[in-house]
Amino acid sequence: MAKPRILVVDDTPANIKILADLLRKDYLLSVATGGADALEIAGSEHRPDLVLLDIMMPEMDGYEVCRRLKADPKTQEVPVVFVTAMSEVDDETKGFSLGAVDYITKPIRPPIVKARVAAHLELASARKTLAAQNKVLRESLAVAADVQRTLVPKAPTGLHGLDVAGRMTPCDAVGGDYLDFLTGDDFAGRGFGVAVGDVMGHGPAAALLMTAARACLRMRASRPGGLAEVVTDVNRHLAVDLGDVERFMTFYLLEVRGDAVSWVSAGHEPALLVDSASGTITDLEGDGPVLGIDADITFRGHHAPFREPGLVLALCTDGVTEAWNEQGEQFGRDRLKQSLLRHASQDAAAILEAVMRDVIDFRGPWPQKDDLTLVVLKRTS
Template sequence: MSAKPQPAPAPQKLILIVDDTPANIGAISGALRDSYKTKVATDGEKALALASAEDKPDLILLDVMMPEMDGYEVCSRLKADPATREIPVIFLTSQTSADDETYGFEVGAVDYVHKPFSPAVVKARVHSHILLREARAQLAEQLLALNNELEMARQIQLSILPHTLPKLSRLDIAARFLPMTSVAGDFYDFIRVDDEHLGILIADVSGHGLPSALIASMLQVALTAQAAYASEPAKVLSGLNSALCGKFTQNFVTAAYVYVDLEKNVMRYAGAGHPPMLQYR
């Protein structure tokens, strides 16, 4: 009996250590060696080059006091570059004043480790911010997926609404569609019988997003099947109810239907839980 293949271990995260003091580099590298890959830069220019390389670090430990380019300037440049702005930066510093720390956060640092530092504290801070970055990345992916779903739902919703309005010789028709959110369950459509007779349906699917848009598309199909009863509003709504009832459990549909008879100058109306239509004279 063969053993089940073991999943490949997750690749180690890469930490960039930026410090001009060999003793600090050695202490930090030693603390992180078992859990992370590390790269070292001893000045700001080299740090920027390594941060922008193809193999970008997952986190940067950055000394504040360095010759030529201090840590604040390095951090500012990292955050100004779209390619590196998402890399978390932890400052290593012996400066403990509130003003120094405030300025560090203003230029983009996520945390401070004060010198002389404990290797265990450095490792714990690195671990915490690596987890936070992974959580932010996961949330960003979920948000992107949600936005893609909403865009799909919006396209579905727009596709099922009438692209042109019926043209009747003695009736002017105008429609304006303004959903409360980018994607909702609002729907309207027409059953054009002839130049003297027209059925108008206005409906609303409860909820928002892709489920509501898909139910609205079902409503469009169901309305087409009611064309034979266009002159009988109650039958149209009853037919819609029969077609949709039991198809979904988390949503419901309200609707109003009016039949315009220009030949007799009358309108017939039926409602199903929808706010009444207004007739303006």
């Protein structure tokens, strides 16, 4: 492994000799007697791993050298240690404000110089390692985000009497919300299905569990049986998979068939049935616990009419209702219901956009703290 390279910058040759004699056994050395030479060496193929820099130099002082090093992308990560007789607080404050990492005062004490040089080189090496690891992590998360986006289906078109829109927006690169649409063979010839879930937490771990839940649901939903049987079987499998990691998932499976809607809820927020003509909203509540806790739970299905043109069904995760603003308030279900009533005369995509905009406007500058998922179904005939 190559020795670290140190650039010693001082306009007094005697000072350079003292530092060189002290460090040459353990490090490769470059020297410069002025600021211009120091910048040229720092930007060359012999770029240093650390700079020991005098402040009081003619033409270009150490402060200016440090400022230029930190302004250059090629050298801005190189640690700069001032070696100077200037030891006033204001001098040190100015140096730190320009990006220096330390001060060594003259006359130098060899053990102090060696200890601080070794410490800052070790810190710089750790930063490089961390930056490389972060780069790999960012690239991996970007790939994971691309994969997750491919798993979120586009809202189907051409459904008889039904207009559909849906969106899942993670708060991190990847999220733990689940959104799926089921038709045809995917849903064993049933009606049109919507699945929405929310794994506890968010980020990569939640995203992995969401993907496992998606695979489990899709495999089971493609076989015959009622909605309650589907959710009961999915829960049994997830309870085994999630038991060791102490995670759970809220879940809501909804089916529109003919002029009715059926659903099963596993600890999830109720879907909302919006009748803009009468100005009423009905909570389509369920009574099942969350998935992944108890493998022996048997879930029950529920049913309601869904036949009149203009009726709207909306289903979301708690990232919508629990969105916070700067005043410490949550968006809440009441605001969600008011938003849906205001926009219910529009088509499904426009309703979704308008409600999401209401959530974002409510949140203001406050950051998104959870994944956001919203599905809107509108009866057209």
